[in-house]
Amino acid sequence: MRPNFLKGIRFTDLTWAGAGPFGTKVFADFGAEVLKIESMTRPDSVRTAGPFKDGVVGTNRSGYFASRNTGKHSVSLNLKTDEARRIVRDLVAHSDVVCNNFGPGAMDRLGFGYEALCEIKPDIIYLSMPMYGQDGPRADLLGVGMTISAVTSIMWQTAYGPNDPVGPGTHYPDHAANPYHAAFAVLAALAQRRKTGRGMKIDLSQVESTANFVGSAIVEAAATGIELPQIGNRSRNDAPHNIFRARGHDAWVALAVTDDAQWHALTEAIGRPDLGSDATLSHAAGRLAALKRVEDAVAGWTRELDATDIIAALRPHGIAVARVSSSRELIENDPQLAHRRYWQHVDHPEVGPVLLSSLPFTIDGERVHLERPPLFGEHTNAVLGGLLGLSTERIDALNGLGALS
Amino acid sequence: MERPFDDVRILDMTYELGRYVGRLFADLGASVTRLEPPGGLPDRRQAGSDDPATREPAVYAFEFLNAGKESRTLDLQADDGRAAFAKLAASAQVILLERGGPLYDELDWVRSLSPSVVVTSVSPFGRTGPWADAAATDLTLQAAGGLAWLSGRLDDAPLRLPGSQATMITGVYAAVATSLALYDAKATGRGHVVDVSAQECIAHSLQNSIQMWDFEKKVSMRGGEGTRDASEDMFACKDGLIFLAAPRSLGVSWNALIGWILETGHPAGEALSEARWADRVWRLTKEAKHILRETLESFTRQYTKQELTQEALKRKIVMGPVSTVLDVLEDPQLLHREFFESVALKHLSAINATTPNATVRFPGAPYRLSEPVWSVSAAAPLDQTPARS
Numbered sequence: 108m109r110p111n112f113l114k115g116i117r118f119t120d121l122t123w124a125g126a127g128p129f130g131t132k133v134f135a136d137f138g139a140e141v142l143k144i145e146s147m148t149r150p151d152s153v154r155t156a157g158p159f160k161d162g163v164v165g166t167n168r169s170g171y172f173a174s175r176n177t178g179k180h181s182v183s184l185n186l187k188t189d190e191a192r193r194i195v196r197d198l199v200a201h202s203d204v205v206c207n208n209f210g211p212g213a214m215d216r217l218g219f220g221y222e223a224l225c226e227i228k229p230d231i232i233y234l235s236m237p238m239y240g241q242d243g244p245r246a247d248l249l250g251v252g253m254t255i256s257a258v259t260s261i262m263w264q265t266a267y268g269p270n271d272p273v274g275p276g277t278h279y280p281d282h283a284a285n286p287y288h289a290a291f292a293v294l295a296a297l298a299q300r301r302k303t304g305r306g307m308k309i310d311l312s313q314v315e316s317t318a319n320f321v322g323s324a325i326v327e328a329a330a331t332g333i334e335l336p337q338i339g340n341r342s343r344n345d346a347p348h349n350i351f352r353a354r355g356h357d358a359w360v361a362l363a364v365t366d367d368a369q370w371h372a373l374t375e376a377i378g379r380p381d382l383g384s385d386a387t388l389s390h391a392a393g394r395l396a397a398l399k400r401v402e403d404a405v406a407g408w409t410r411e412l413d414a415t416d417i418i419a420a421l422r423p424h425g426i427a428v429a430r431v432s433s434s435r436e437l438i439e440n441d442p443q444l445a446h447r448r449y450w451q452h453v454d455h456p457e458v459g460p461v462l463l464s465s466l467p468f469t470i471d472g473e474r475v476h477l478e479r480p481p482l483f484g485e486h487t488n489a490v491l492g493g494l495l496g497l498s499t500e501r502i503d504a505l506n507g508l509g510a511l512s
Numbered sequence: 513m514e515r516p517f518d519d520v521r522i523l524d525m526t527y528e529l530g531r532y533v534g535r536l537f538a539d540l541g542a543s544v545t546r547l548e549p550p551g552g553l554p555d556r557r558q559a560g561s562d563d564p565a566t567r568e569p570a571v572y573a574f575e576f577l578n579a580g581k582e583s584r585t586l587d588l589q590a591d592d593g594r595a596a597f598a599k600l601a602a603s604a605q606v607i608l609l610e611r612g613g614p615l616y617d618e619l620d621w622v623r624s625l626s627p628s629v630v631v632t633s634v635s636p637f638g639r640t641g642p643w644a645d646a647a648a649t650d651l652t653l654q655a656a657g658g659l660a661w662l663s664g665r666l667d668d669a670p671l672r673l674p675g676s677q678a679t680m681i682t683g684v685y686a687a688v689a690t691s692l693a694l695y696d697a698k699a700t701g702r703g704h705v706v707d708v709s710a711q712e713c714i715a716h717s718l719q720n721s722i723q724m725w726d727f728e729k730k731v732s733m734r735g736g737e738g739t740r741d742a743s744e745d746m747f748a749c750k751d752g753l754i755f756l757a758a759p760r761s762l763g764v765s766w767n768a769l770i771g772w773i774l775e776t777g778h779p780a781g782e783a784l785s786e787a788r789w790a791d792r793v794w795r796l797t798k799e800a801k802h803i804l805r806e807t808l809e810s811f812t813r814q815y816t817k818q819e820l821t822q823e824a825l826k827r828k829i830v831m832g833p834v835s836t837v838l839d840v841l842e843d844p845q846l847l848h849r850e851f852f853e854s855v856a857l858k859h860l861s862a863i864n865a866t867t868p869n870a871t872v873r874f875p876g877a878p879y880r881l882s883e884p885v886w887s888v889s890a891a892a893p894l895d896q897t898p899a900r901s
Contacts, residue, residue: 170727245845246845248845294688296516299883321837329841330572350669363651428652434658446640
């Protein structure tokens with residue numbers, strides 16, 4: 108399906124890189140007109156970051172860009188020119204939402220502060236998402252997604268054990284917490300505007316947004332005054348609960364026992380009735396106290412078997428077990444994702460079909476079909492000539508001034 | 513004061529993966545009622561256990577994820593309970609279901625009660641497919657969704673992220689999907705069924721690793737092996753760890769750092785000015801990572817997290833403290849912005865005699881709105897009075 112839930116809603120989208128564009132993508136996927144403002148004088152870093160189709164670098168060849176910008180329209184505007192900044196203001200006058208993920212003060216310097224844009228469009232919904240918020244002693248701290256993991260304790264908590272932090276392998280907050288908190292806030296502002304006729308300013312500090320993703324841990328530390336244990340793949344409540352090596356190169360399974368009945372079923376399945384009949388292990392506290400013995404028994408069994416066979420042996424007993432899947436495994440061999448048609452191939456004029464994740468839900472039993480990402484500046488002429496009614500001569504003149512580069 | 517969702521009534525029967533959805537709506541004015549079987553939904557039963565070993569840390573997750581929600585006991589096995597539900601459903605805009613919870617297997621009946629309602633169901637793998645009924649936990653979902661694969665050291669096992677991230681990731685996606693469906697339902701009068709798979713939500717949050725395989729046939733590996741610059745890591749300092757990012761693509765950050773070290777006269781400055789540090793590819797190697805750690809830490813160990821952060825601010829180095837959870841509560845920026853709320857947690861005080869009035873600091877809003885429409889309050893205790901229709 109191609110939902111038109113947001114038909115008639117227009118975004119002037121100044122976001123770039125990862126977290127900002129990922130948050131506006133879902134609006135384009137649901138029928139909003141998202142005008143992505145970009146310039147080759149300061150290219151979107153995911154256009155230049157790759158991966159590139161066949162490893163060949165090119166402005167329109169980045170898979171990372173494709174995955175963050177489906178269905179958007181690209182309008183090339185060099186914001187270093189007065190003319191381009193004027194065009195942005197004209198676009199805002201025709202927009203419902205304007206969004207950016209620049210550092211504090213950048214929008215004001217461009218003449219795009221909230222008050223200034225409210226004068227042009229009184230009911231505008233205005234989203235900013237700087238890393239640490241607009242004001243305060245660390246507002247100007249520079250960071251990447253991993254910096255946000257660091258200051259919110261996610262990095263410290265992602266640990267094999269006590270004082271052995273590793274941190275997430277990705278810029279994790281960029282990929283769910285911040286884009287989707289931002290999208291939820293914009294949807295709330297749209298709901299509010301529909302009732303009141305008023306727009307709203309949204310100031311999303313990416314650190315504050317991400318702190319909510321470890322909200323339970325923060326509540327615990329606040330309540331107890333005690334630092335949380337670094338438990339890695341283990342559980343504070345039961346055992347075995349870990350990632351174990353399976354047969355094959357770098358093959359792993361995650362396995363989590365959550366009650367005593369499952370433990371007994373597990374001991375049967377792995378051929379260790381001796382452990383099943385050991386009363387000291389028949390309850391969670393006993394298993395946690397004998398963690399090494401319990402985990403060694405499981406590890407000794409899993410390492411001799413393929414992940415598929417481990418899963419086939421345990422899943423019928425209601426034990427939570429799963430292969431630790433790589434990207435390739437998910438794409439090529441995951442029967443669940445395949446059955447639910449999670450992967451979409453979207454045609455692209457420059458790089459051919461692009462593999463994309465669907466939005467992670469169905470609506471009324473159907474997938475939301477994605478439209479391809481835009482080529483750089485693909486819609487500049489149509490938007491300037493159509494929406495803003497500029498003549499071909501005027502557009503050519505703007506081009507001559509470098510305003511559309 | 514009107515609030516974004518003050519005209520939205522939500523019946524919430526989630527107890528694990530779906531709990532953050534109702535929380536986000538409640539913060540912005542929705543009336544969210546947990547409909548619980550006698551004795552409570554599973555998360556309440558665990559949070560209320562007499563045994564601390566069972567109760568912790570579930571009780572804190574309970575308080576965080578159910579803040580602002582009301583609670584009502586409803587026996588859906590009994591006729592009067594079902595009649596009461598039908599009445600509630602007729603005036604609800606959103607119904608939240610979760611696999612293993614009440615009414616998940618009665619989707620058609622739930623839908624039949626109101627043509628304009630949005631029914632969002634949350635489950636580990638979605639309603640359809642060969643794994644629709646497979647058992648799952650946070651750990652196994654982070655594995656099945658591809659997230660665990662990406663973290664950890666290459667010579668050790670993959671590593672999950674902390675704090676039930678499967679619930680958090682699923683929650684934000686499901687909340688956005690629900691809000692989109694609601695926006696349409698209000699415009700058209702037509703309801704929707706949203707089927708959210710936690711595995712898919714996680715697989716949607718894997719940075720660029722799907723495209724790395726599709727376009728370059730490279731499997732993204734944990735530890736960023738072969739892709740992560742030597743500088744993008746944690747380094748020891750006087751009182752803990754700092755996180756630095758200064759790859760060649762962030763040349764300003766690297767140059768500012770080296771400039772500072774040279775200014776102090778510390779020998780690390782000369783060592784890191786050698787020509788090889790301009791070699792982007794060499795900087796990805798194990799050798800470079802080892803040398804950078806030894807050299808840089810000889811410098812950073814002289815300073816505290818706070819001192820290093822101050823220099824990072826002054827000099828535009830991409831560097832910040834690796835905070836523990838207790839550190840987050842003292843973060844000067846968060847304190848300056850008065851991020852934390854104060855909430856009297858009813859569940860926690862009920863079970864813990866030593867803290868009969870457990871008022872604790874609570875994470876503040878994930879976003880600041882220019883109208884005062886966001887607020888948080890404690891999760892309601894279980895309503896002991898069975899509802900009458």
